[in-house]
Amino acid sequence: MRGLIHWLETRTGLPGAIQHFLYEDIPASSGWHQVPGSVAAFLFMVQMFTGIMLAFNYAPTPGEAYNSLRFLVTEITGGKLMRGLHHWGASMMIVVVVLHMIQVFIWGAYKKPREATWILGVVLLLFTLAFGLTGYLLPWDNRAYWGTVVTTQIAASAPGLGPYVLRLLGAESGVGAVTFARFYAVHVLLLPPLTIGLIAVHIYLVRKHGVAPVPSDEAVPPKKFYPGQVYKDTVAIFVTFLILFLAAAFAQVPLERIADPTDTSYIPRPEWYFLFLFQTLKFFEGPLEVIGSVVLPTLAIITLFLVPFIDRTKLASVRQRTTAIGVVVFAAVGWTALTAAAIRSTPPTPSQNVLAEGPVEKWQQLSPVELAAIGYFRKEACNSCHDHDGPAANLAAVTTKRDAKWIVEHLRNPDKTSGKAMGNVALTSAQQNALAMFLTKLTPENASQLEAAPAFAVEGAMIYQQNQCGVCHTVNGVGSKLGPSLNGLSGRRNREWVEQHFADPQKLSPGTTMPPYKFSSRDLDRITSYVLALP
Numbered sequence: 001m002r003g004l005i006h007w008l009e010t011r012t013g014l015p016g017a018i019q020h021f022l023y024e025d026i027p028a029s030s031g032w033h034q035v036p037g038s039v040a041a042f043l044f045m046v047q048m049f050t051g052i053m054l055a056f057n058y059a060p061t062p063g064e065a066y067n068s069l070r071f072l073v074t075e076i077t078g079g080k081l082m083r084g085l086h087h088w089g090a091s092m093m094i095v096v097v098v099l100h101m102i103q104v105f106i107w108g109a110y111k112k113p114r115e116a117t118w119i120l121g122v123v124l125l126l127f128t129l130a131f132g133l134t135g136y137l138l139p140w141d142n143r144a145y146w147g148t149v150v151t152t153q154i155a156a157s158a159p160g161l162g163p164y165v166l167r168l169l170g171a172e173s174g175v176g177a178v179t180f181a182r183f184y185a186v187h188v189l190l191l192p193p194l195t196i197g198l199i200a201v202h203i204y205l206v207r208k209h210g211v212a213p214v215p216s217d218e219a220v221p222p223k224k225f226y227p228g229q230v231y232k233d234t235v236a237i238f239v240t241f242l243i244l245f246l247a248a249a250f251a252q253v254p255l256e257r258i259a260d261p262t263d264t265s266y267i268p269r270p271e272w273y274f275l276f277l278f279q280t281l282k283f284f285e286g287p288l289e290v291i292g293s294v295v296l297p298t299l300a301i302i303t304l305f306l307v308p309f310i311d312r313t314k315l316a317s318v319r320q321r322t323t324a325i326g327v328v329v330f331a332a333v334g335w336t337a338l339t340a341a342a343i344r345s346t347p348p349t350p351s352q353n354v355l356a357e358g359p360v361e362k363w364q365q366l367s368p369v370e371l372a373a374i375g376y377f378r379k380e381a382c383n384s385c386h387d388h389d390g391p392a393a394n395l396a397a398v399t400t401k402r403d404a405k406w407i408v409e410h411l412r413n414p415d416k417t418s419g420k421a422m423g424n425v426a427l428t429s430a431q432q433n434a435l436a437m438f439l440t441k442l443t444p445e446n447a448s449q450l451e452a453a454p455a456f457a458v459e460g461a462m463i464y465q466q467n468q469c470g471v472c473h474t475v476n477g478v479g480s481k482l483g484p485s486l487n488g489l490s491g492r493r494n495r496e497w498v499e500q501h502f503a504d505p506q507k508l509s510p511g512t513t514m515p516p517y518k519f520s521s522r523d524l525d526r527i528t529s530y531v532l533a534l535p
Contacts, residue, residue, distance in 0.1 A: 022226035027213035029220075030229055033107070034211060035236035036100035041199060042237045043093040046244070047131070048192065050086040053078075058138075060184045062177050063477035063485070066140040066258045067365075070535075073255065073355065084248025090132055092244055094273050097128050105307070106324050108315050109212035115308035117205040120198055122304045127195050132271060134187035137180060145259035146268035148175050148183070154281075154293045174261065214317055254353040257488030265492075269346060276338035279345070354488070354535065363453035364535045367478040368470060371461035373438035374453050376431050407436035434465070460530025463523050472514065475534060483514065490532045498528050 009015045057076055059068040072079040101121060104110060110118035137148045152171040156162040163172075170178030223229075260266075270278055277297065284292035303310075311324075318325075363371060402410070411432050427435065464470070472483035489498070497508065502524060505514040519527065 021207075022224075022230065024207065024225045025222040026211050026225050026229060027217045027220075028223055029214045029217050030211050030223070032232055032236075033103055034229070035233050036096050036103055037206075038233040039236050039240050040093060040096045040100055041203075042240065043089055043096060043244075044195065044199065046085060046089050046241070047093060050082050050089065051188070051192075053082045054086060055188070060138075060181075060188075062140050062180050063258070063474060065138060065180070067477050069139055070255060070354070071365075073253075081248055084251070084253055085244060087253040088247040088251065089244055090135065091271075091273070092240065094128055094132060096240070097125050101125060102328055104212075106321060106328060107212060107214075107318060108311070108321060108324065110308045111212075111311070111313075111315055112308075114205070114209050114212060117202065117209065118308050119305055120202045120205065122301075124195065124198055124202065125304075126301070127191060127198070129273070131187065131191055131195075132273065134183045134191070136271060137175075137183045138187065139255060140180065140259050141256040142259055142263060142266050143254070143256045143269075145175060145261070146263075146266050147270050148179065150268045150270065150278075152179070157290050157293050159290060159294070212315070215315055216317070252353075252355060255355050257354055257491050258485055260484055260488065260492065262484040263492055267347060269342075272339065275342040276335050279338040279342035282345075361452065363457060364533065365476060366453075366461075368461045368464045368475050369434045369478065370438050370441075371453060371458055372431075372465040373434045375458040375462040376427055376435045377438075378458065380427065402440070404433070404436040404440050407439055408432050411436070430465075456526050456529045457533055459523075460526040460528075463519070463527040464530065467517065475531075483512075486531050487534050489534060495528060495532060498532065499524060502528070 005015050054072065057068060057072045057079065059065055069083070073083050074080075104118065104121065133151065136151075137144045152166060152169055152175060155169060156166045156171075158165055166172050168182075170176075170182045269275070277292075280296065281289060281292045284290075363374075366374075411427065464475075470479035473479050474481060474485045475487060493501075501508045501514075502517045502519060504516055505512045506516075
């Protein structure tokens with residue numbers, strides 16, 4: 001072991017660096033009040049780890065992001081736990097970083113020569129809030145979408161810079177794919193490396209100037225960082241992670257219905273740590289709104305940066321820092337009052353948490369093309385031959401898969417492709433293509449979808465495809481975005497409204513390009529039931 005340590009020391013210097021780090025002198029007054037800094041660094045590592053784990057199953061595009069996240073928390077082993085750790089960890093990190101700033105402020109640890117350490121701490125606080133702000137949109141549910149709409153509107157109110165900020169956010173034409181891409185890039189690609197670099201410099205400055213002592217420490221011998229302070233940091237980290245784990249395991253993180261830009265009745269609300277700002281805006285209406293949205297937050301941030309230069313008095317004990325304690329108490333009371341007022345003023349709305357609605361059936365996750373293909377399969381009675389006991393191969397169990405081109409040719413001319421007699425298939429070219437694409441994905445695991453999919457949904461999907469509804473609408477991320485997504489329609493409209501909208505779209509949606517549809521009573525029942533059953 002000594003030989004290995006000597007080899008590492010001469011080649012890397014790592015053992016000596018660790019020893020220097022652990023046995024550095026710290027003031028005798030150091031103790032529990034200094035653990036928030038270590039806890040904040042630990043929580044950032046948790047966020048990095050859980051973010052990477054989530055990214056393995058996350059599709060960073062609107063629509064697909066929602067579907068992949070829902071799949072992650074309902075199907076992937078440990079997915080719900082990872083999302084819970086990431087979600088609640090973000091809130092805990094903001095709490096701990098703020099507590100760390102409060103501790104430094106009350107103890108006066110920003111004074112000379114630690115001004116740069118404080119300034120970096122303020123930047124890290126802003127980065128922590130930026131993580132929360134950019135990550136808010138990534139689930140792409142109604143809550144995320146409309147909360148981001150409010151955020152971009154606030155940013156657009158900046159005097160002179162509003163249009164440029166809006167362009168930078170990719171929200172000139174509203175929150176959409178460009179906005180999503182830029183928020184994702186900042187959240188995943190830009191902020192993490194910058195934060196890691198700033199944390200490293202911050203820790204270096206703390207080590208360079210040392211932990212701020214109390215005035216009476218000069219006559220008391222210092223102590224070592226290890227083992228006393230390491231023990232306190234370890235206990236604090238353990239307790240923090242225990243609370244975080246219990247929250248992730250037992251407190252469900254809601255996932256609302258997929259983002260719907262047409263759902264203007266939705267009442268947006270930001271995350272809890274931004275509610276105070278949301279409430280502040282209510283005191284400034286019309287032309288004065290810019291004061292609450294831009295001026296006051298900017299002044300608060302500038303004041304934080306200037307704290308070391310405003311307070312240039314000598315370091316004093318905590319008991320003598322009554323002004324600093326008063327400022328913290330005043331800010332805490334103001335923040336609590338504004339947050340409580342924002343919560344009280346929020347009108348009650350029905351829950352849109354899709355995770356509380358029970359598991360989604362497999363057929364509900366299929367695209368309209370795939371679900372309609374099941375209908376074509378049934379219509380042509382393919383299972384009369386291609387079944388477990390049928391004369392032809394069981395299509396789900398065959399080991400040699402054919403591509404879609406071969407299947408289409410087989411449907412058109414079976415004698416040529418296989419030399420076996422098969423009846424004529426009365427399907428259009430588009431229907432043949434849809435059936436062929438579905439059969440290429442057929443496996444023993446998903447073959448049960450053929451039997452489990454209810455007739456109303458299959459027939460409704462066939463009508464949906466026949467009338468080319470996907471030209472304007474999306475279902476499960478497939479289709480066009482010219483019209484609203486139909487996922488979660490049952491949470492926005494009732495059956496009577498949907499049926500009337502098919503018959504006379506202009507009456508209920510003035511200006512829409514959707515034509516009226518003269519469905520038979522059976523077809524109207526099937527397609528209405530299908531779109532209302534979409535998750």
